[in-house]
Every structure is written in C-alpha cells, then in structure tokens.
Amino acid sequence: MEHYKSIGKLNIRITINNDLYTDFINTFLIFDVPEREEIRCKINILFKEKNEMPDIRLDLSAFKKIELKNVIYYYPENLELYYVDGNYFTGMININKQEANWYVYETIEPRTLFHLLILDPISLIAPYYNLLIGHGAVIRENNHAHVIFGHSGVGKSTVSRLISNRFANLDKISDDTFAFEVGDRDIKVIPFNTGEGYLKSDHDINEEVRNLRDKIIIENTEKFYILDGLTTLSDPLMLKNSYFLWRDTSTDPDVCTQIKELNDVDYLRELLESHTSIPSLYxxxxxxxxxxxxxxxxxxxxxYCELCNVEKFGLFMGWVYDESI
Structure with missing residues (x-):
C-alpha cells in the first residue's frame, strides 16, 4: 500500500506491506500530496518473518553511534547514511537519496511506528525544506497556533486539554507532535494527530477512558492514547506563541504558577533544550x-509546582472563559 503525504514543501511516499496501518497513517499525516507534485522523500516499510530478515553487511567499526529510547543509530563522519537497530526492526536512512528502508519482524504499535520509522527519517532531512519537527502540544485559536513544549511527563497533554476545555475559541489539535514550516516572515504549524494521551494514574478520568476501549490506539505503561477527540484542520496555522512548562519542586505557593515572557536569547535556549535529536547533516x-x-x-x-494554574495562565494571556461549560 502506498500513501502520498505532504509536510509543507516536503512530499513523501510511504510504502508499507501491512494494511493494519493504513487508517493510522492517513490520520497521523493530515495533508495529501498536491496533484502532479514531485515526490521528494521515500519511506519503505517491509514486514517480514524474523528468519527472513536481510543480512545487511555493513562495516560499522568506523561509525559513531547514539542510543535514543532503546534504538541505536550508527552514522559515519559525513552524516549521509544511518544504520538503525531497534528491538524488532532494522533499517537504513540515506540522506542524499532522501530514502529510508525498514525491515520489521514484529507488529508495532501504530504510534511507535510513526515516530520511529516515519518521523525520525523525516526529521533528518526536514531542515533542507525549512521544516523542523517539534515535540509539543498544539492549540488552535482561530487560524493561529499556541504551542506547549515540555519534557515528557511535565504535563503537556493535561494542561493543553484543560486550556481547550475551559476557554472559548481554543481547540486542541495535536497532543505532542507537529512540524514548524519556517518562512522569511511567518512560521506555520503543521500538526500530527497521533492521539490524545491520558495518564493511567489520573483516577478521575481512568474509568471514562477505559470505556473508550475500541478507540485506544496504544496502551503503554503510563498512558492511554485515544485516536479521536482532537480537532482536525484543512490548512496549517500561523504560530502565535510558544510556552515552556517547567514543574518546580518548591512547596512555596508563590511559585504556583509563575508566568514569564522570555527574551530572544532565553527563548532560543528553551527551544534548543526542548529538542534532543540525532546528529544531522543539517x-x-x-x-x-x-x-x-x-x-x-x-x-x-x-x-509551577504540583499543578499548573490554568485559570491564572488564561487570565495572563487574555483568553475568555467558555460560558457554556
């Protein structure tokens, strides 16, 4: 099965021999390739039995390596080729050809497949097209986007959901992944709908989420991810503001919640620190x-301390309460 998707000016062909992932790919990547436009990036995902895995003979002794989330990336000095070894897949990413070839020998949760086998190779070539892959929640306000950054577990999913529920004209459109398209005079935000995360430890919503069993696309040790519930888009959004969540260990009530506008230098530092990535040619x-x-x-x-004061946050930003709630 072939899927033709676009992220800004980057047109991608995704070929996968497992129909189980067709609906997920079409949901995760919202925009199709415009008719007659050239395909730039090719991602091939081949599911095989473990004993049928190809023997990729590659001398890795001169390669550097980095391990991220139990996946090892081997790469040469020129950063033009990556050999990737995971627990249940292996593959190669060729930067010059803008192509990734994967061999998978176990069923992968759709969200994991999207992040590791599709977004990882895209992130390596995306800067060539003035694109950056971002890790954060996205909230729409009319045709503008508010992006909420933060390290895993800091509360992006919860805070963004509370904001979209409590304030008028604000809709959550992405839980944790999106792309920036950087222009000379504007920044566009292109969201990926990979489901909305709910902490299992949140007992108030746990029963409600479990009742949506047929819509759960991934259930890991800490979260459920529900596929529907997020607003979909017909066009990218213009970036308005970025927010960086930090949870403080202080018990001082004055710390909960502090909001500070960042200068350009501190803003850039926060952006860079929010995005660890594989070493790249770009x-x-x-x-x-x-x-x-x-x-x-x-x-x-x-x-903030234990909880982010969303009301104070909204008041600071000038958002209006949704009176219908």
Missing amino acids: TQKKFILWKSISDQSVGFLIR
Whole structure:
C-alpha cells in the first residue's frame, strides 16, 4: 500500500506491506500530496518473518553511534547514511537519496511506528525544506497556533486539554507532535494527530477512558492514547506563541504558577533544550531555523509546582472563559 503525504514543501511516499496501518497513517499525516507534485522523500516499510530478515553487511567499526529510547543509530563522519537497530526492526536512512528502508519482524504499535520509522527519517532531512519537527502540544485559536513544549511527563497533554476545555475559541489539535514550516516572515504549524494521551494514574478520568476501549490506539505503561477527540484542520496555522512548562519542586505557593515572557536569547535556549535529536547533516540549518522562530514569535516560561494554574495562565494571556461549560 502506498500513501502520498505532504509536510509543507516536503512530499513523501510511504510504502508499507501491512494494511493494519493504513487508517493510522492517513490520520497521523493530515495533508495529501498536491496533484502532479514531485515526490521528494521515500519511506519503505517491509514486514517480514524474523528468519527472513536481510543480512545487511555493513562495516560499522568506523561509525559513531547514539542510543535514543532503546534504538541505536550508527552514522559515519559525513552524516549521509544511518544504520538503525531497534528491538524488532532494522533499517537504513540515506540522506542524499532522501530514502529510508525498514525491515520489521514484529507488529508495532501504530504510534511507535510513526515516530520511529516515519518521523525520525523525516526529521533528518526536514531542515533542507525549512521544516523542523517539534515535540509539543498544539492549540488552535482561530487560524493561529499556541504551542506547549515540555519534557515528557511535565504535563503537556493535561494542561493543553484543560486550556481547550475551559476557554472559548481554543481547540486542541495535536497532543505532542507537529512540524514548524519556517518562512522569511511567518512560521506555520503543521500538526500530527497521533492521539490524545491520558495518564493511567489520573483516577478521575481512568474509568471514562477505559470505556473508550475500541478507540485506544496504544496502551503503554503510563498512558492511554485515544485516536479521536482532537480537532482536525484543512490548512496549517500561523504560530502565535510558544510556552515552556517547567514543574518546580518548591512547596512555596508563590511559585504556583509563575508566568514569564522570555527574551530572544532565553527563548532560543528553551527551544534548543526542548529538542534532543540525532546528529544531522543539517545541524547548522536547524539552528538558523530555530533562531528564526525565536525572532518571529513570542515565548513564555510557565513554572509551577504540583499543578499548573490554568485559570491564572488564561487570565495572563487574555483568553475568555467558555460560558457554556
């Protein structure tokens, strides 16, 4: 099965020999390739039995390596080729050809397949097209986007859901992944709908979420991810503001919740620290793109203790309560 998807000016062909993932890919990547436009990036995913896995003979002794989330990436000095070894897949990413070939020998949760086998190779070539893959929640306000950053577990899913539920004209459209398209005068946000995360430890919603069993697309050790519930888009959004969530260990009530507008230097630092990534041929280009984002938009640091005071946050931003709730 072939899927033709676009992220900004990057047109992608995804070929996969497992029909179980067709609906998920069409949901995760919202925009199709415009008719007659050239395909730039090719991602091939082949499911095989373990004893049928190809023997990729590659001398890795001179390669550097980095391990991220139990996946090892081997790469040469020129950063033009990556050999990737995971627990249940292996593959190669060729930067010059803008192509990734994967061999998978176990069923993968759709969200994991999307992040590791589709977004990872895309993220390596995306800066060439003035694109950056971001890790954060996205909230729509009319045709603008508010992006909420933060390390895993800091509360992006919960805070973004509370904001979209309590304030008028705000809709959550992505739980944790999106792309920036960086122009000379504007920044566009392209969301990926990979489901909305709910903490299993949140007993108030646990029963409600479990009743949506047929819509759960992934159930890991900490979260459920529900496929529907997020607003879908017909066009990318213009970036308005970025927010960086930090949970403080202080018990001082004055710390809960502090909101601070960042200067350009601190804003850029927060953007860079929020995005660890595989070493890339386009590292310098990525830095220039991140700097352009910090120059063209406004960043805020949101610091809180146990819980983020969403009402105080909304009042600071000038958002209006939804009276219908």
